[in-house]
Amino acid sequence: MNDPDASIRLAAFERLRLLAPLHGNALPWSAIQQGFSCGQEHILFASAAQGIFKPRQMQGVLSVKTVVPKPGGRVWYHDQLESDSKLRTATDTLDYAFKGSNPDDTQNRLLRGAMEQQLPLIYFYGVSPGSYEPIFPAYVVEWDHRSLSVKLAPKPLAETATLWTPPNPDERRYALRQVKQRLHQSAFRERVVAAYGGRCALTGLPEVRLVDAAHIIPDGDVERGQPDIRNGICMSKLHHAAYDADLIGIDPDHRIHISERLLEQHDGPMLELGLKALKGQVIRMPREDLMKPDPDRLAVRFERFRKAA
Structure with a gap:
C-alpha cells in the first residue's frame, strides 16, 4: 500500500x-x-x-x-x-x-x-x-x-x-x-x-422516522415481489408489523380490514383507536396513478389475509 x-x-x-x-x-x-x-x-x-x-x-x-x-x-x-x-x-x-x-x-x-x-x-x-x-x-x-x-x-x-x-x-x-x-x-x-409524502397511508402519521415501506407481495415472490413502488404502501411501524402478520388487510378497493383476533380484544386506546377504529376506512394514496398500489397485488395479498382470518 x-x-x-x-x-x-x-x-x-x-x-x-x-x-x-x-x-x-x-x-x-x-x-x-x-x-x-x-x-x-x-x-x-x-x-x-x-x-x-x-x-x-x-x-x-x-x-x-x-x-x-x-x-x-x-x-x-x-x-x-x-x-x-x-x-x-x-x-x-x-x-x-x-x-x-x-x-x-x-x-x-x-x-x-x-x-x-x-x-x-x-x-x-x-x-x-x-x-x-x-x-x-x-x-x-x-x-x-x-x-x-x-x-x-x-x-x-x-x-x-x-x-x-x-x-x-x-x-x-x-x-x-x-x-x-x-x-x-x-x-x-x-x-x-416519498410517494406518500412521508405519511402513513392508514393513519396519516407524518413522522418519516416512524414509517416504513410495507411490501404488498413479499420480496421472496419472484413473480410479483419486486421492489416496485406499486408493490408498496407507506405504513407506520406498528401497522407494518400488523400487516405482515395478517392482522390488517387491505382489499383491492383500498379499504382496511381488521382481523377478528384484534376486534375481539379490548385493551387500551392504542388497540381501540390505533387499530380497530381503522376498520372500513380507505387508505390515503399518492396522487400519481403510477405510484398507487397495484390492484392485482392487493387482491393476491388480501386473499392471504382472508385465509389467515
Whole structure:
C-alpha cells in the first residue's frame, strides 16, 4: 500500500460506518455534505456539482456518485430509473460512466489512477432524489476508454491491512449480492415513503422516522415481489408489523380490514383507536396513478389475509 491519502480514507470510512445506520443506510444529501474530520482538517465526502470527487486535501479520488433526478418536480418511481435494470443484471461489478466523452478529462484520469493504485473508494449510489446509499470500499477494476466507463467492484468490509487490495472474483460476487439487496430495499423504502409524502397511508402519521415501506407481495415472490413502488404502501411501524402478520388487510378497493383476533380484544386506546377504529376506512394514496398500489397485488395479498382470518 502506497497511498498518501490513507489516513483520510480511513477517517471517511469510519465516519460512514457510524453515520449510515442513523439514517437507515440511505443518507440524505444534507448528511453527506457535512463531511468529516481527519485530524484538524474538515473534509468533504462529495461534491454536488461533480460525480467524481477529489477533496482538495487529497491526491487521489475519494468518491463517485450517481444521482436520481427529480423530473418535473415529481417523485421518482421505479420504471424511470435506468440504473435499476442494470443493477438487476449485474453479477460482480457495477458500471460507472466517465465524465463526458473525453477519456483524458482530469476526473476520468483520476479513475484510471484509482485503478492503477488499487485505491478503496466510496460509491454514493442514488436510491431516490437527494438520497444515497454509500457503498464502500469499492474499487475501480476496469477502465475502458471505448465504452467511456469503469467497472466498480465492492468488497466486504475487511481489516485495514487489506483495504488496498481489490476483491477477488468470489469476494466480488458475494459483496455485490449483499449490495444489491441493500440497494433494492433502500430504493424501495425511499421511493414509497416519498410517494406518500412521508405519511402513513392508514393513519396519516407524518413522522418519516416512524414509517416504513410495507411490501404488498413479499420480496421472496419472484413473480410479483419486486421492489416496485406499486408493490408498496407507506405504513407506520406498528401497522407494518400488523400487516405482515395478517392482522390488517387491505382489499383491492383500498379499504382496511381488521382481523377478528384484534376486534375481539379490548385493551387500551392504542388497540381501540390505533387499530380497530381503522376498520372500513380507505387508505390515503399518492396522487400519481403510477405510484398507487397495484390492484392485482392487493387482491393476491388480501386473499392471504382472508385465509389467515
